[in-house]
Amino acid sequence: MIEQLKGMLDQVREKQPLIMNITNQVVIQQTANGLLALGASPVMSSHPEDARELAQVAGGVLLNIGTLQEAQLETLLEAGKSANKAGIPVVLDPVGAGATSYRTNAVNKILSEVKISVLRGNGGEIAAVTNQHWGMKGVDSVGQGDVVQLAKNAAKQLDMIVVVTGEKDVISSPSRTLITENGTEMLTRITGAGCVLGSVITAFLAANRESDPIEVCTAAASFYSVAAEKAMERKPKGPGDFEFYFRDALYELSEAEWIKQGIVTEGGTV
């Protein structure tokens, strides 16, 4: 069904949406660079008032709890509420939910105070947020369960779009499920691959407001995975080379090449 996603990448590059990221210290630079490579316009904030104002002019907001502390939680909540008022999409990345009670509690607080458009996490994180059984190691998911069912259950329970990333990415709304089949194992050898995808999804949503959000999220995940495959075609010796080939691919991969190489399947009804 990838043909239906055609045009969504070019929308990002034409509209260059302003994306506000309240994100973790590990990936903050990579996030800015990923969005710039893609053609979007990143902005970051560390102060509640600053974030509230910026959310009013942004096209979308990404919230990520990877190195959360109290002051950032306040900033994050302000950003989310302000985005809700402005009617722009809010994507939540619950990094390490389930790994500690501090993180799990923070996610619950965010979900209760901010209307989230899309939740993006690995299997373990999504399972933790929705009390499903799964395996975690630190902030990495090591579960081997049925990821499609996991995503479907989560989307239904939370009544939002859920993107579970891993070997395959599963994108599920309460009523429909799509699966992207591209990518490379090398993505697990660089930090922040999932985190940056959260921001890329936000940019796609901001630039494609007229389209079906589940298809927009799928377009973002599919484009991202195909870009990773393009990076592997340059034969990196390791994750150092790969990271920068990947960033180049976010910049130079065309809509046509992506659509040609991307594989997206329907995951059945929920």
Added chain:
Amino acid sequence: MIEQLKGMLDQVREKQPLIMNITNQVVIQQTANGLLALGASPVMSSHPEDARELAQVAGGVLLNIGTLQEAQLETLLEAGKSANKAGIPVVLDPVGAGATSYRTNAVNKILSEVKISVLRGNGGEIAAVTNQHWGMKGVDSVGQGDVVQLAKNAAKQLDMIVVVTGEKDVISSPSRTLITENGTEMLTRITGAGCVLGSVITAFLAANRESDPIEVCTAAASFYSVAAEKAMERKPKGPGDFEFYFRDALYELSEAEWIKQGIVTEGGTV
């Protein structure tokens, strides 16, 4: 007039000045690496007492508000005041001034409490700080006005050197204006290009205390832009390759090559 700037790069490499950076989370690593590649010695600080002590032994201090919050504002003010006492140059990068009232107010507070040697920003930021008309999108400048006049007005109003970066860099004191004509559009596709330039300017100032500061700032901006052109000669496929070719160029570009390729013009009297 580029011949007059000759020798200023070698001074940095010989003296290896210690530069303290109170900067934003997005660019903090890139700043350290940019200064190391250039041959300077970076140090960072996140605590007021720590920053106050370090400013006493540094050759220059860079202040950047890109991810400002309250604790960092305190650190930044301490660093600036301590640098003033030590008589070393202080460069201010007002990232996103004009984008939010929080940032604009912070810049005003800094300008009122710390004697700034050089203000470096894009057109929108400099316009916001000096109440001139311009266009902003998030923290990016999208104005199309007369950047030379903008810089001249700002330098006169603030009575300091102002560096407005963009397609051309305009460096203006209250009495003289210089323009660098090098660079590449690819610099807009990596984060932190302007922020790191602020630290490079600080390093040039620290190592060239006997020279005319407007010429020293121009040397820094010109060298930086020529290094970016050198990086483009290696034909990067995108911003990933470019960023590291650029860092290599900061390391390997010689004084002679820079002077040969650099174009600097006088911008007329203020």
Added chain:
Amino acid sequence: MIEQLKGMLDQVREKQPLIMNITNQVVIQQTANGLLALGASPVMSSHPEDARELAQVAGGVLLNIGTLQEAQLETLLEAGKSANKAGIPVVLDPVGAGATSYRTNAVNKILSEVKISVLRGNGGEIAAVTNQHWGMKGVDSVGQGDVVQLAKNAAKQLDMIVVVTGEKDVISSPSRTLITENGTEMLTRITGAGCVLGSVITAFLAANRESDPIEVCTAAASFYSVAAEKAMERKPKGPGDFEFYFRDALYELSEAEWIKQGIVTEGGTV
């Protein structure tokens, strides 16, 4: 004696230990990427409760004071104490000890409240922590003294393993000293080379609990230095290229190649 270290790298790659890093903002991304390239599993934390919980499931904890402020000091102490309870190794990197009284005091507080397994720093930092004479410039060591004697004295005084990095790395316990002779000057042109080594040492310790800790620390330092030499074999034009070749080398350098190229000598009794 390098043959005695054989197998320690493969242990890291097989066990993929979870390493918690409470580290500075400059190197936090590079630390995550270095550990992932090596084959370990990084996790970061910025909140005391979060850190306390994570330390209970981690294989080792790295503490680094490079951009310390009050909230992080609290997190760092919680992480250390929790690691002590869990009986896992704790490595301390006293970045800039001696450069400011704030840093020196923080290190003393940490040493008094947390049982540290390994202290890793440059000569100036180790000298500052142990009140020995040495030279500092900002957070960089510029002393020219007898680094072997410095390490021996520090290990004896603190009753722990001390790793002094520089042109040679000297690893000393209270009763034995080892020296690694590999490496490249280019490591001084990228930020965080020493900081990431602290995390690599932590990963080696976590994966080799049955082995003699001084030999494990030496294996980590030796592997890291040989990886840097491998990166130089790809002829980087500067520190930009080098950093990513080095990360690739952490990923692809085999146990056999490392052992073949590594040079480790005994440093005499203490």
